[in-house]
Amino acid sequence: METQSLTIRRPDDWHLHLRDGDMLAAVAPYSARQFARAIIMPNLVPPVTTVAAASAYRERIRAAAGPGFEPLMTCYLTDEASPGELERGHAEGVWVAAKLYPAGATTNSASGVTDIRNIAPALERMQRIGMPLLVHGEVTDPAIDIFDREAVFIDRVLTGVLRDFPALKVVFEHITTADAAQFVAGGPKRLAATITPQHLHLSRNAIFAGGLRPHAYCLPVLKRERHRLAVRAAAVSGSPKFFLGTDSAPHLRAAKESGCGCAGIFNAPHALESYLSVFEEEGALERFEAFVSSNGALFYGLPLNEGTIRLERAAVTVPEQLPAAGSTLVPFHAGETLGWRLA
Ligand SMILES: NC(=O)N[C@@H](CC(=O)O)C(=O)O
Ligand SMILES: [Zn+2]
Numbered sequence: 001m002e003t004q005s006l007t008i009r010r011p012d013d014w015h016l017h018l019r020d021g022d023m024l025a026a027v028a029p030y031s032a033r034q035f036a037r038a039i040i041m042p043n044l045v046p047p048v049t050t051v052a053a054a055s056a057y058r059e060r061i062r063a064a065a066g067p068g069f070e071p072l073m074t075c076y077l078t079d080e081a082s083p084g085e086l087e088r089g090h091a092e093g094v095w096v097a098a099k100l101y102p103a104g105a106t107t108n109s110a111s112g113v114t115d116i117r118n119i120a121p122a123l124e125r126m127q128r129i130g131m132p133l134l135v136h137g138e139v140t141d142p143a144i145d146i147f148d149r150e151a152v153f154i155d156r157v158l159t160g161v162l163r164d165f166p167a168l169k170v171v172f173e174h175i176t177t178a179d180a181a182q183f184v185a186g187g188p189k190r191l192a193a194t195i196t197p198q199h200l201h202l203s204r205n206a207i208f209a210g211g212l213r214p215h216a217y218c219l220p221v222l223k224r225e226r227h228r229l230a231v232r233a234a235a236v237s238g239s240p241k242f243f244l245g246t247d248s249a250p251h252l253r254a255a256k257e258s259g260c261g262c263a264g265i266f267n268a269p270h271a272l273e274s275y276l277s278v279f280e281e282e283g284a285l286e287r288f289e290a291f292v293s294s295n296g297a298l299f300y301g302l303p304l305n306e307g308t309i310r311l312e313r314a315a316v317t318v319p320e321q322l323p324a325a326g327s328t329l330v331p332f333h334a335g336e337t338l339g340w341r342l343a
């Protein structure tokens with residue numbers, strides 16, 4: 001008989017953009033409704049590079065999300081990243097991890113790292129204190145085709161980081177390729193990956209389906225079908241190295257539907273249901289809970305959440321748009337009907 005409902009430990013989101021100000025106020029409740037904790041991305045303008053900025057941002061998030069949601073803060077690494085500041089923020093319980101954006105790789109990455117060698121002292125310190133490195137894993141070399149930038153990052157950067165810092169914990173964020181899935185699966189235990197719902201549901205054809213579809217544009221860009229299938233297989237494999245990280249990345253409608261549209265998909269409103277439909281299609285419902293509620297916490301060395309949530313079978317139509325910051329956001333799956341609902 002078909003499963004009608006699923007009760008699981010409260011899940012966490014290991015990769016989330018909440019932005020700030022009016023946008024933060026509009027989007028935080030969607031995540032807080034589903035997740036107990038989230039790793040908060042630091043790519044604000046200006047980026048979150050100091051303990052004081054992270055601590056103040058954490059308070060703004062708590063206020064916007066309400067009780068029962070714990071923001072886990074990250075430090076944005078720049079060429080000038082200070083080992084002392086990283087260690088202090090980690091020791092004070094403000095920073096859980098630090099994020100590497102190769103300069104120019106994605107939204108608000110202009111202050112990112114221009115050469116991995118520049119952050120060697122920071123990585124050395126993080127390795128020593130057990131602070132994970134989170135990576136946007138794409139090279140920025142304009143000579144490299146955009147669809148190959150993740151695979152080339154493995155060879156040009158990630159392999160060297162893992163070799164030179166043999167105890168550093170690394171999360172390869174939002175993986176999109178068979179190359180990345182295979183690299184993580186075959187790598188050491190201290191290497192893991194987050195997976196977004198869009199990279200499980202869509203191949204790059206979605207960007208061009210009947211016309212140009214800005215709401216299917218994110219970075220790393222969607223890849224060809226064989227990569228989507230490999231990422232799906234990794235997600236439902238039961239391996240503890242893969243876990244939920246939505247990469248929900250809100251940009252107002254006008255910023256997406258533009259002559260130079262922003263990269264990012266706002267998937268927070270129905271994230272869990274979206275992942276669940278993938279696990280159901282793959283016949284892997286029994287592996288859903290580990291992917292969404294325990295693999296990430298175990299990797300980070302954090303306690304598992306107390307309490308449970310329930311998902312039930314029901315047809316839910318995702319709105320075409322949602323209000324935010326005096327304008328609108330178009331959510332992932334807009335206008336589609338999903339088969340599950342968070343009770
Ligand atoms: N994923 C995206 O397409 N965009 C993210 C940045 C990122 O995670 O790379 C954003 O901040 O908008
Ligand atoms: Zn990224």
Ligand SMILES: [Zn+2]
Nearest residue numbers: 017041247249
């Ligand atoms: Zn992101």
